[in-house]
Amino acid sequence: MVYAWIIVVVAIFVAYSHYDEVNAFQQREEEESCNFYEGSWVRDESYPLYDSSACPNIDYQFDCLKYGRQDLNYLKYRWQPNNCDLPRWDGKDFLEKLRGKKIMFVGDSIGHDQWQSLVCLLHASAPQTPIIHTGSENSSIHNFTIPGYGTSVIFMRQQYLVDIDYEDKIGRVLKLDSIKNGELWKQMDILIFNTWFWWNRNDSGKPWDYIQIGDKIVKDMDRIEAFKLGLKTWVNWVNAEIDLNKNKLFYQGITPTHWKWDGKAFLEKLRGKKIMFVGDSIGLDQWQSFVCLLHASSSPQTPIIHIDDDFGISSVHNFTIPGYGTSVIYMKQQYLVDIDNEKLGRVLKLDSVKNNAVLWKQMDILVFNTWFWWNRNDSGKPWDYIQIGDKIVKDLDRIEAFKLGLTTWVNWVNSEIDPNKNKVFYQGITPTHFRVDDTNNPICSDKVDNSNCYEQKWRRSGLSASWELGVD
Numbered sequence: 001m002v003y004a005w006i007i008v009v010v011a012i013f014v015a016y017s018h019y020d021e022v023n024a025f026q027q028r029e030e031e032e033s034c035n036f037y038e039g040s041w042v043r044d045e046s047y048p049l050y051d052s053s054a055c056p057n058i059d060y061q062f063d064c065l066k067y068g069r070q071d072l073n074y075l076k077y078r079w080q081p082n083n084c085d086l087p088r089w090d091g092k093d094f095l096e097k098l099r100g101k102k103i104m105f106v107g108d109s110i111g112h113d114q115w116q117s118l119v120c121l122l123h124a125s126a127p128q129t130p131i132i133h134t135g136s137e138n139s140s141i142h143n144f145t146i147p148g149y150g151t152s153v154i155f156m157r158q159q160y161l162v163d164i165d166y167e168d169k170i171g172r173v174l175k176l177d178s179i180k181n182g183e184l185w186k187q188m189d190i191l192i193f194n195t196w197f198w199w200n201r202n203d204s205g206k207p208w209d210y211i212q213i214g215d216k217i218v219k220d221m222d223r224i225e226a227f228k229l230g231l232k233t234w235v236n237w238v239n240a241e242i243d244l245n246k247n248k249l250f251y252q253g254i255t256p257t258h259w260k261w262d263g264k265a266f267l268e269k270l271r272g273k274k275i276m277f278v279g280d281s282i283g284l285d286q287w288q289s290f291v292c293l294l295h296a297s298s299s300p301q302t303p304i305i306h307i308d309d310d311f312g313i314s315s316v317h318n319f320t321i322p323g324y325g326t327s328v329i330y331m332k333q334q335y336l337v338d339i340d341n342e343k344l345g346r347v348l349k350l351d352s353v354k355n356n357a358v359l360w361k362q363m364d365i366l367v368f369n370t371w372f373w374w375n376r377n378d379s380g381k382p383w384d385y386i387q388i389g390d391k392i393v394k395d396l397d398r399i400e401a402f403k404l405g406l407t408t409w410v411n412w413v414n415s416e417i418d419p420n421k422n423k424v425f426y427q428g429i430t431p432t433h434f435r436v437d438d439t440n441n442p443i444c445s446d447k448v449d450n451s452n453c454y455e456q457k458w459r460r461s462g463l464s465a466s467w468e469l470g471v472d
């Protein structure tokens with residue numbers, strides 16, 4: 001994840017270093033009285049602008065409402081520029097302005113998402129006229145036309161913008177200095193381009209075998225360099241072929257993340273590795289999710305092996321994925337620091353992590369979390385005294401206690417973990433985490449078929465009481 005962010009940052013610098021070449025855009029931007037690109041997302045209760053489940057043109061992957069997505073907060077955001085207000089979207093007005101016009105998105109799945117959204121927005125504005133779709137499932141061009149307006153909204157999948165050609169002897173060649181689709185692009189009134197994610201791909205899904213620059217054909221090269229060369233070819237094409245007084249052209253920047261989970265590739269990376277979540281029920285939830293993800297996306301036919309071990313006070317649940325030797329372990333330790341049974345009762349030891357640190361050090365990846373329990377004061381509180389050094393007290397300012405405990409943990413990490421060998425994550429504090437009523441929660445109840453998930457079966461069979469917790 002961190003690696004991906006670094007790449008994105010690098011890419012943004014690359015894009016900046018091309019600012020001279022995209023001068024044309026800057027000039028246009030300065031002509032406007034307001035920079036629409038500087039602003040923030042603000043919550044707006046009047047959103048969303050369309051009901052995606054009523055959009056007949058949406059791909060199933062994006063039809064979250066139809067498939068029962070419960071949290072709808074993500075729909076309630078609107079872009080607010082810093083120095084001006086955008087007029088509210090008016091689909092009829094938009095269609096009127098774009099009567100007879102052709103709009104094309106060219107790029108990868110980011111462009112595809114934007115295009116789908118626009119098609120659904122337009123459909124909501126003219127629901128009585130069904131949108132006509134041409135282009136087959138596998139075609140690289142999808143053409144939606146809104147009858148009555150003659151407006152076409154087209155998507156062309158071309159992840160690199162530059163060409164990929166099939167050459168007889170060697171296979172698929174990514175040609176960094178060739179754009180052959182320009183003739184089609186020039187017929188459009190509005191063009192929206194995007195490219196980035198595919199430049200860094202190196203797995204089996206990579207759609208080319210060689211890269212060509214001029215006469216030189218290579219098996220691979222520095223990808224940032226390749227991206228620069230490809231984008232330069234595209235910029236030159238735009239400058240030579242597009243009259244910005246006649247056509248409008250947009251280049252969509254790079255989004256920070258956009259992932260498709262690939263469980264097999266992920267498991268491959270984790271072959272032989274040991275991953276441990278240590279903490280309270282927040283860590284437990286993450287661990288459970290993770291186990292289900294691996295189970296679902298790897299080989300459901302190979303059952304995950306589950307072993308419960310009792311390591312003194314902390315219980316450990318150990319799931320191993322046979323064939324990969326990957327262990328995904330959860331250790332319940334709500335405070336990270338120790339709780340020991342002493343003569344006077346259970347003592348929370350703010351400066352001790354001796355009980356479990358031996359086990360932590362054997363892990364390749366550690367994911368820690370702690371917070372909720374520090375503030376508990378009810379009968380479920382699992383300690384009777386707090387110890388700091390030689391001092392034993394009945395209670396203590398809890399924020400202070402949390403600080404001391406966390407400092408002990410940080411010191412342990414700093415002295416015992418080599419970040420070049422092991423990865424350590426500390427999960428921040430979630431804003432809320434409430435007990436849910438299983439019967440009303442489709443995620444937990446039998447209303448949704450979770451039977452493919454090993455974890456859920458385990459839960460249902462009641463092997464462990466710890467699953468009954470919502471807040472732990």
Ligand SMILES: *[C@@H]1O[C@H](CO)[C@@H](O)[C@H](O)[C@H]1NC(C)=O
Nearest residue numbers: 134135136137138139140141
């Ligand atoms: C699209 O391609 C997939 C995989 O090659 C194939 O299974 C499917 O039948 C194709 N669909 C159409 C409409 O040609």
Ligand SMILES: *[C@@H]1O[C@H](CO)[C@@H](O)[C@H](O)[C@H]1NC(C)=O
Nearest residue numbers: 134141143144145152154184
């Ligand atoms: C899209 O469809 C419209 C209406 O059928 C047609 O006029 C237009 O040429 C098509 N455009 C492309 C690029 O296929």
Ligand SMILES: *[C@@H]1O[C@H](CO)[C@@H](O)[C@H](O)[C@H]1NC(C)=O
Nearest residue numbers: 200201202203220221222223
């Ligand atoms: C892609 O994989 C090949 C073969 O494993 C390797 O030689 C090359 O350096 C990799 N390129 C990048 C950019 O990761």
Ligand SMILES: *[C@@H]1O[C@H](CO)[C@@H](O)[C@H](O)[C@H]1NC(C)=O
Nearest residue numbers: 307309316318319320327329
């Ligand atoms: C988890 O299980 C695997 C496979 O049985 C084993 O090799 C590993 O030592 C176990 N780890 C812990 C912490 O129990």
Ligand SMILES: *[C@@H]1O[C@H](CO)[C@@H](O)[C@H](O)[C@H]1NC(C)=O
Nearest residue numbers: 375376377378395396397398
């Ligand atoms: C916890 O409860 C005890 C007993 O009621 C009380 O003395 C103490 O101040 C409480 N501590 C916090 C942090 O609320």
